[in-house]
Amino acid sequence: MFAKIAIPSPLTDFFTYEVPPKMEEQIFIGQRVFVPFGKFRKVTGFVVVLTYEKPEFKTKKIIDLLDDKPIFTTEMLKLAKWISNYYIAPLGEVMKTFLPKGIFVNSEKRFFRTEKKLPKNLSQEESLVLEFLGEEGRIYKDLDKKFKSVNFVLNTLIGKGLVKLDYGLQKNVKAKMEKFVKLLPKAERPLEEVQEELKRTPKQLQILEFMIGNLGFSKLSALLKATKSYHAQVKLLQEKGFLEIYEQEVQREVYQGIEQKELSQLNLEQEVICDKIDFAVTNKKFKTFLLHGITGSGKTRVYINALKKVIDSGKTGIVLVPEIALTPQTVTRFKEAFGEEVAVLHSQMSVGERFDSWRSVHEGKVKIVVGARSAIFAPLKNIGIIVVDEEHEFSYKQFDSSPRYQARDVAVVRGKLNNCVVILGSATPSVESFHNAKTGKYDLLLLRKRAIKEAKLPETEVVNLVSEKENLGQWAVPVFSGKLITAIDQTLKKGEQVILLQNKRGFSTFLQCVAKDCEYVAKCENCEVSLVFHQSEKILRCHYCDYQMKVPETCPDCSEVTIKQSGIGTQKVENLLGSLFPNSGIVRMDIDTTRNKKDSHQKILEAFGEKKYQILLGTQMVAKGLDFPNVTLVGVVSADTGLLLPDFRAGEKSFQLLAQVSGRSGRGKTGGEVIIQTSFPHNPVIQFSKEHNYNGFFDSEIEIRKVALYPPFCRLVMILFRGEDEQKVLEMAKEFRKNIPHKHFLIVLGPTQAPLSKIKNNYRYQILLKIDKKQDLNNRETNQILKNVREDLKSKFQKNKVSVSIDIDPFGML
Ligand SMILES: [Zn+2]
Ligand SMILES: [Zn+2]
Structure with missing residues (x-):
């Protein structure tokens, strides 16, 4: 027998190995195996095909079987193959991302004998292994050193009930x-x-x-x-x-002590929608809904209702939420509704916690998985529903490493494979999804009212910072307008709370020299970006590579004492607030206040919920999913930070951010208010945000996309070239471009310098492809072309030390 094995390497999809006859009975598709690779290495791979056909080339033998049962179901394997094809990622690499990290570290697994005496009828190998285990048991590492196919023997012994194992994999993954x-x-x-x-x-x-x-x-x-x-x-x-x-x-239980609760009554609007979803669930056919509900309209309540229906019919469900929204607040809602039937998977959990959750899902102990991006790979069987909350969120796209998949799109594919219902929910759907709903690919469901009867969408006011500056006769636009200061003051006096958004962290966002004719700006040594001043540590820091440097006292270029900080980060806003409202509690939430401590994000929110602070200030982290009824004022310190970025998604992202953060105001019965400060008050994004007018925004945005030919009117592929020698990077990019044949469905742009032209000492150039979706379904032809070109140029790229990465459906241009 022979097996095709997918190996997590960036090279090829799979390799053929011979199955030793004694293993034939125990080998399955979807199992992990241990195989020799290259001259000296041994690696873990996955069985994807079993065959009796002898290949024409010489094959090596499988060393060992790592699981007693397959860990990939047929359905998971199909999904992995789809991802591998569509995102041009090797199958083994894709399959590896399906599994929690700890499962690959085998060395600390400990095996014990269950009986002191050696039974008869054992093979010689089996007796030797049992003898070696002794009374204390042995860790895997030692067994592996001594015996060749030790997993195979151990599995047989476990099957006979003679050996048991301590399931821990590493010290910190131990049960x-x-x-x-x-x-x-x-x-x-x-x-x-x-x-x-x-x-x-x-x-x-x-x-x-x-x-x-x-x-x-x-x-x-x-x-x-x-x-x-x-x-x-x-x-x-x-x-x-x-x-x-x-x-x-x-089990390590992360969210302990949450009691199950009665569900709140559905309102009329929710009921109509739930009926439609129930009908589709009963129908057991693939269907995708886009649930467009304004902030606070009770989308989660609708998800829970649909999940109940699915669980009652004996099936299972996946709920994806953006990493940042995976707060106890969200998890609690599902735990309250489904108790022990829910497992949570996300990256803030320790390796051990994640492994436990994954294992209980794999063993069929839970019916619902709630998690961030990678939870779409949860090993659930018999899936009846997949929910993607905040479907527009960029964190669903894995952009920094292969496979560069978009979890929302994978969710739809997995729904199709399972013939089940998919719900994409958002207050501000992505332009692509809303277009799909308008053109009939998805079914549109609308929630137009806030769930709490008395709660209404907040009143929004736009403050023009340029006229504010002129009125005040200042030389620069102010951080706070008079209007915002007054509003904060009044809110605090009423005992209500404030959320402030400034989507830039650090203190000042760059350092420049203001001497005449000097253009010095403090830049990172390794990246083509300016350094950000961090007041608390009094240093300049690069947000891309963490390079740090002391603030120079004089200008390094002209030696004048004319160094000045410009731009406003969250730390500066915090300082100013402190001096304006010295008697109120202010808490800041951004990467800098949450990066090192595991629960800091959660703790800040808890404290704010308990009213220990009156003002919550932060980056986009404060915009998402928070539900604090006592917040009646939301202030956007500057709406301009993302508005002018050179990216086709700049408008969409800005609109979403403004709508989301506005949605944090007035969720209780007292109503709410939003103040947006900007230097571009007439920009359509700002205007539509002010009116809470998603449809207006969509209509204007879709026109822009159509004229400029961007998604959803084409499919994009971004090819990024990186290397330390700028000349070579450009040369290789040009060579790549030359090798792409002319096709009527393909527009090739570039190579051009990437907007972030140098990161961590690597120069970056890019080629952008625009593909006619109707003429090249699922990128089939384009992907083949790209694979061929990459393969043909492989040795040249290696020789020139230039790396190339291909991103299908990139989220943006930056
Ligand atoms: Zn840097
Ligand atoms: Zn200077």
């Missing part, structure tokens, strides 16, 4: 153990007898009584807490033979 207490037969006597025996040790008696009242079983920690006793006292009872303390594996 979590907890101490429990149970009563022994000695305690099952008339209570009077027990009381008599323990009358001189009242604490022990109390412990025993608690255990009897608890049906003879308790967590040790709970017992100690309830009886206010010490471990030693419980141990004495164990010595007397009343009870036993033992260890047992428990």
Whole structure:
């Protein structure tokens, strides 16, 4: 027998290996195997094809089988193949991203014998392995060193019930153990007898009584807490033979102690929508809905309703939420509705936590997975619904490493493979999705009212910073207009809260020399970007490579003392706020205040929810998904930061950000207000935001896309070339372009310098392709062309130390 094995390498899709005869019965498609690779390496790969056809070339043998059962279902394998083809990523690399990180680290797995005696009828290898395990057991690393196909032998022994393994993979991925207490037969006597025996040790008696009242079983920690006793006292009872303390594996539960709750009543609008979704769920056919609901209209309530319907019919569901919105607030809603049936997967979890969650999904213990981007690969079986909340969010696109997939689009494909319902939800749908709904590819569902009866969309006012500057007679536009200051002041006086958005972190955003004829700007040594001043550490920092430098006292170019900070970051806004409102609590949330501490994001939000702070200030982090009824004012310090970026999505992103942050205001019964400060008050994005007019924005934006030929009117492919020698990078980019044949469905632009022309000492050039979607379905022809060109030029690229990456459907041009 032979097997085609997908290997996580950037080279080829799969390699053929011979299956040793003894393994034929235990090998399955979708299983992990260990194979020799190249001259000296051994790597993990995935079985994708099994065949008896002998290949014409010489093959190596599979060394070992790593799983006793396949970990990829047929459906998951199909999905992986689709991603591999569409995003031009090697199959093994794609399959690797389906799995949690810890599963690849095998070396600390520990194996034990279940019986002391060696049974008969064992093969020689099996006896040797059992003998080697001894009484203490052995870790995988040692076994692997000593025996060749040790997994295969271990799997056989596990199958025979002679070996068990401690499921932990690494030290920090080890299954979590907890101490429990149970009563022994000695305690099952008339209570009077027990009381008599323990009358001189009242604490022990109390412990025993608690255990009897608890049906003879308790967590040790709970017992100690309830009886206010010490471990030693419980141990004495164990010595007397009343009870036993033992260890047992428990799941690491991240969101503990959330109780299930009754669901709120659906309002009329929600009910109509839920009926439509229910109907589709019952129909068991593939269908994609776009749920366009204004902020605060109760989209999550609709998702929960649909999920209930699916779970009741015995199926399972996936809910994707943007990483940043995966706050306890969101998770709690699903936990309250579905309790233990929900598993959470996201990148802020430790490797161990993620591994536990993944394992319980794999073993079919949970029915619903809530998670960020990669949760779309959850190993659920029998999927009945996939929900993508905030479908417009850019974090669904993996852009920095292969496979560069868009989880929302993968969700639709997975829905199709499962013949199930997909719901894409948003208050500000992406232009592509709304276009799909308008042209009938998706079914449009609308929620126009806020879920809380009295809550309305907030009143929005636009403040023109340029006229404000002229009125005040200042030389630069002010950070705060008089209007915003007054509004903050009044809100605080009413005991209500404020959210302020400034979508730039740091203190000032760049440092320049203002001497006449000097053009010095402090720039990163490794990247073609300006450095940002961070007040708290008093340093200049690069936001792309973390390069840091001290603030120069004089200008490095002209030696004048004319260095000046320009631009406004969150730290500067925080400082100014502090001096304007010295008596109110201000908390800042951006990457700098949340990067190192695991729960800091959550803690800031909790404290703000408990009204420990009156003003929450931050970057786009404060715009998404937060629901604080006491917030009645949202201020946008500058709406201009993203408006003018050289990107076809600049308008869309700005509109979404403004709509999302505005949506944080007035979610309670008291109503709310939004103030947007800008130097471009007549820009259509600003105007449509002010009116909460998504349709108006869409109509104007879709015209721009049509004229300039951008998605959804074509498909984009961005090819990025990188290297340390700028000349060579450009040369190779030109060579690549020359090799792309002329096709009627293809427009090739570039190579041009990338907008970020140098990052981490690497020069960057790009080629942009525009593809006629109708003429090249699923990029089939284009992808083949790109693969061929890349293959043909491989050695040239290697020789010149230029790397090339291909991004299908890039999120933007930056
Ligand atoms: Zn840098
Ligand atoms: Zn200067």
